[in-house]
Amino acid sequence: MYNKTFLQLDNYLTSLQVYWQFEAFHYSDYPWAETNIALSEFLDALSDLQLQHYQQYPDLLYAHIKGFINQLRPFDDALFMIKALPALESDAPFWLKAGIKGRKWSQISAFAQQVNSPYPIVEWCAGKGHLGRLICWQKQLAVTSVEWQQTLCDLGTAEAKKMQLPQTFQQTDVLTGEADNYINPACHAVALHACGDLHLHLIKQAKKNKPAQLSISPCCYHLTTQTIYQPCSLLGQTSALKINKQLLKLAVSKQVVSGKRQSDLSQQEVLWRLAFDELQKHALKTKNYCPLPSFPKALLSGQFETFVLWAMENKSLTFVVPNSLDIFLQQAKKRLKKVRCMELISQFFVRPLELWLVYDRALALQDSGYQVNIASFCDEQVTPRNLLIQAQLIAKIEGNNDD
Ligand SMILES: C[S@@+](CC[C@H](N)C(=O)[O-])C[C@H]1O[C@@H](n2cnc3c(N)ncnc32)[C@H](O)[C@@H]1O
Numbered sequence: 001m002y003n004k005t006f007l008q009l010d011n012y013l014t015s016l017q018v019y020w021q022f023e024a025f026h027y028s029d030y031p032w033a034e035t036n037i038a039l040s041e042f043l044d045a046l047s048d049l050q051l052q053h054y055q056q057y058p059d060l061l062y063a064h065i066k067g068f069i070n071q072l073r074p075f076d077d078a079l080f081m082i083k084a085l086p087a088l089e090s091d092a093p094f095w096l097k098a099g100i101k102g103r104k105w106s107q108i109s110a111f112a113q114q115v116n117s118p119y120p121i122v123e124w125c126a127g128k129g130h131l132g133r134l135i136c137w138q139k140q141l142a143v144t145s146v147e148w149q150q151t152l153c154d155l156g157t158a159e160a161k162k163m164q165l166p167q168t169f170q171q172t173d174v175l176t177g178e179a180d181n182y183i184n185p186a187c188h189a190v191a192l193h194a195c196g197d198l199h200l201h202l203i204k205q206a207k208k209n210k211p212a213q214l215s216i217s218p219c220c221y222h223l224t225t226q227t228i229y230q231p232c233s234l235l236g237q238t239s240a241l242k243i244n245k246q247l248l249k250l251a252v253s254k255q256v257v258s259g260k261r262q263s264d265l266s267q268q269e270v271l272w273r274l275a276f277d278e279l280q281k282h283a284l285k286t287k288n289y290c291p292l293p294s295f296p297k298a299l300l301s302g303q304f305e306t307f308v309l310w311a312m313e314n315k316s317l318t319f320v321v322p323n324s325l326d327i328f329l330q331q332a333k334k335r336l337k338k339v340r341c342m343e344l345i346s347q348f349f350v351r352p353l354e355l356w357l358v359y360d361r362a363l364a365l366q367d368s369g370y371q372v373n374i375a376s377f378c379d380e381q382v383t384p385r386n387l388l389i390q391a392q393l394i395a396k397i398e399g400n401n402d403d
Pocket of ligand 1: 124125126127128129130131146147148149152172173174175191192193194195198
């Protein structure tokens with residue numbers, strides 16, 4: 001059912017790879033610097049104010065750059081549209097909502113409204129099991145909540161007990177396969193924001209254990225042990241795209257509005273990281289980017305020199321630090337502008353990439369004999385990871401029980 005859309009997305013992402021398949025920090029110039037000079041010149045000519053404006057309103061940029069990238073589709077192109085499930089009001093009593101923050105409650109109540117089945121529920125990577133508890137109460141279904149952290153299992157168990165609901169917790173690391181047996185043909189597996197490999201394991205397990213229904217809202221595609229993304233559907237496996245872990249982050253990279261102090265700090269952090277990179281390239285006569293791990297933000301309130309010494313120690317680098325580091329900060333400023341311009345362009349591919357990943361998951365379930373539906377289950381403001389894959393087993397596919 002989704003084959004055609006997946007192929008269209010795949011062609012789109014493949015043919016325009018140069019505009020999104022890069023890690024901006026590793027580049028001192030645009031990856032398309034030589035192949036699309038007009039676009040490069042347009043971006044270089046943007047003032048800081050214009051840059052900020054387009055960062056805030058990226059859709060306004062489309063009209064200016066579509067002439068430079070012929071096949072570029074706008075953010076609201078029909079190919080990227082997903083139907084929204086009707087938002088139904090939850091009639092849950094106040095005591096069931098206690099201790100669940102506003103947006104979390106909106107997420108779980110919207111998700112729970114879409115769970116329609118007669119089967120007992122297995123809640124995959126449940127956290128405190130808020131979703132499971134609501135489904136349990138609302139649909140009067142027994143719920144087994146599988147969660148790795150014992151403390152969350154204990155908290156969830158206490159709540160269920162207090163509310164006298166048939167929800168039980170199983171403390172298990174799903175990646176070891178210990179939870180596989182909970183997935184069986186007489187269950188409905190639900191997974192709200194089980195990261196990367198956690199929901200992939202469930203999809204893989206569905207092929208073997210054939211739960212009657214699945215409802216999965218994927219997130220954090222980059223939290224995986226795969227160095228290069230291995231598509232899970234047969235059609236996905238025919239794709240020429242090679243997407244590494246860093247690039248998977250692009251799929252969840254939509255800018256979130258942060259407070260002024262936080263954005264000032266992160267701007268400075270990026271600048272210092274780039275300035276250190278310029279310095280180490282100069283001192284060590286290398287062209288290789290030097291990534292730094294995360295560090296205490298207090299370092300940003302000190303001097304750049306102190307940051308340099310910390311970075312050298314952290315990366316076990318030895319070189320003589322020049323007396324003046326201004327030149328590296330200047331170079332970093334120029335490079336940061338290029339990085340931001342690269343991000344302006346790659347933002348156009350965030351949604352297509354996430355959809356490509358979600359369609360791949362949906363197609364894998366289709367390969368396993370499921371009828372699949374993809375829709376958004378709540379508003380993007382409630383959670384940007386608002387896509388829901390609903391799958392219902394319709395056929396037993398013979399000889400398809402292997403890995
Ligand atoms: C992003 S949270 C989602 C929790 C819950 N479904 C929700 O939406 O509120 C992911 C949960 O997966 C759990 N988790 C992480 N690794 C796991 C593993 N290997 N096995 C089982 N649960 C795991 C975490 O402890 C965390 O509670």
